[in-house]
Amino acid sequence: MTQQGRREQKREETRRRLMREGQRLFAEQGFDRTSVDEIAAAAGVSRRTFFHYFGSKEDVVLSRHDDFERALLDAIRTAPPEAPLLGVAEQAVIAALGSFDADEARLLEQLKRDTPALRARDHGKYERLERSIAGALAERSGASPDDLRTRLDAMLVTGILRVGGSEWVRALAAGVPIEEYVRQVVRLLGRELSSAPAEGS
Amino acid sequence: MTQQGRREQKREETRRRLMREGQRLFAEQGFDRTSVDEIAAAAGVSRRTFFHYFGSKEDVVLSRHDDFERALLDAIRTAPPEAPLLGVAEQAVIAALGSFDADEARLLEQLKRDTPALRARDHGKYERLERSIAGALAERSGASPDDLRTRLDAMLVTGILRVGGSEWVRALAAGVPIEEYVRQVVRLLGRELSSAPAEGS
DNA sequence: GAAGTATATTGCACTCGGTGCAAAATTCAA
C-alpha cells in the first residue's frame, strides 16, 4: 500500500483543472464561444477524457449545484417534524447557500444571464431538485411525493432558493448576510400570500 | 389579387403537417428515438426547411406554450389593479389553461415525463415566462421587474401554472373543471403560507 | 523488482442537432 489514493488524487486534480480552465475560458470569451476541445486542450487532456469527467459542457459550470443540493436536502430531512414549511424552507436555503464562494457565484450568475443554453440546463437541474425536495418532504409528512400539496411545497422551496439565491448574489456587494436575506425573502412571501384571494369570482 | 394569402396559407399548412407528424412519431417511438430528418421526411419536406419552421426539435412539442403564455400575460395585464396577487394568479392561470386540448395535453405531459431533454427545454421556457410575468406585474404595480417582491410574485404565478397544470392533466380523467382545480391549488397555497415561520431561530 | 490486473486516457469513427450560404423553385405584383 505504497500509495492508496494516488489515482483518486490525480483524478480529483484533473477534474479541478478542467473546471478551472473551463471557468476561466467562459469568463474570458463567453460560454458559447468556448468549445469543449478548447477546455480539454487548456487542461492538457484529450477531448474524450473531458466527457469522462463531465456529462456535458454545461456541467463544468453547474456541477457545483450538486453540493448545495445535498446540503439542502439534508437540512429538510433533519428539520423538526412539526416545523412549518416556510421555517423549514428558510433553514434549508440558508444551509444550501451558506457554502458558496462569492466570486464563483457571481461569475455563475453572470454566465447564466447571457447564455440561454446555460439557463435552460440550469432550470433542468431545478426541475430535478424540485422532485428530490418533494421526496424529502414526503418522507417528513408521510404523504406521497405526487401529492398536490407536497408538490406545491417543493415548488415553494425551490423558488425561494432560486430567486432568493439569484437576488442575494446581486446584492452581495452590499454585504448582506445570507441569514438575514433569506429571512426577508420568506417574510415577504408569507405576507404576500396571507392576503386571501377573492373567494367569489 | 387572385390569391392574396396563398403563401401564408401554404406555410400554415406545412407547419401543421410538421407538428402533426412530429407528435405522431414522438408518440409512437419516443422523442429521443425520432430524428429531425424523420419528421421532415414524414411531412414531405426537406430537413433544412424544418428548421425554417421550428428553431429546435423540442419546439415541435413546446410551441403551443406560446399561445397560453399570451393568454396568461393578457389576463395579468387586464386584472383590476387592487386585486390581491393570488386572485390575479388564479384568474390568469385559469385563462391560460382553459384553451387547452385534453388529448394533446396528456401526450405532452407524458413526453415530458420520460424525456429529460424535453423537461429541460420546458423549464427553460418557464424561466422566460417568469421574466415576462415579472414584467407584466411590474407594469401593474409600478415597481421594477427586478424588484425582489415582483420576482417572488412571478415565481408564484409560474409555479401555480406549472404544478397546477401538470396535476390537473393527471386528474383530467376525473373530469374536474379547471376553475375549481386552480381555485383549490391557490387555496392550498394560501393556507400553507399563512402559517408564519418561526421568527426566532 | 517483475508480472499481472484494474482503471484511466486516448484516438477514431459515427450520429445528430443546428447554421450559413447560394442556387433553384415558387408565388406574387406589374
Add this chain to the structure above:
DNA sequence: TTGAATTTTGCACCGAGTGCAATATACTTC
C-alpha cells in the same frame, strides 16, 4: 409575360455527445 420577393432545397460545415477498442498508467501480488 417579366421581374421582384420569398420559400425550398442541397451542401458543406461546426460542435456536442457516444461506443469501442487500443494503449498507457496506477495498483496488487509474488
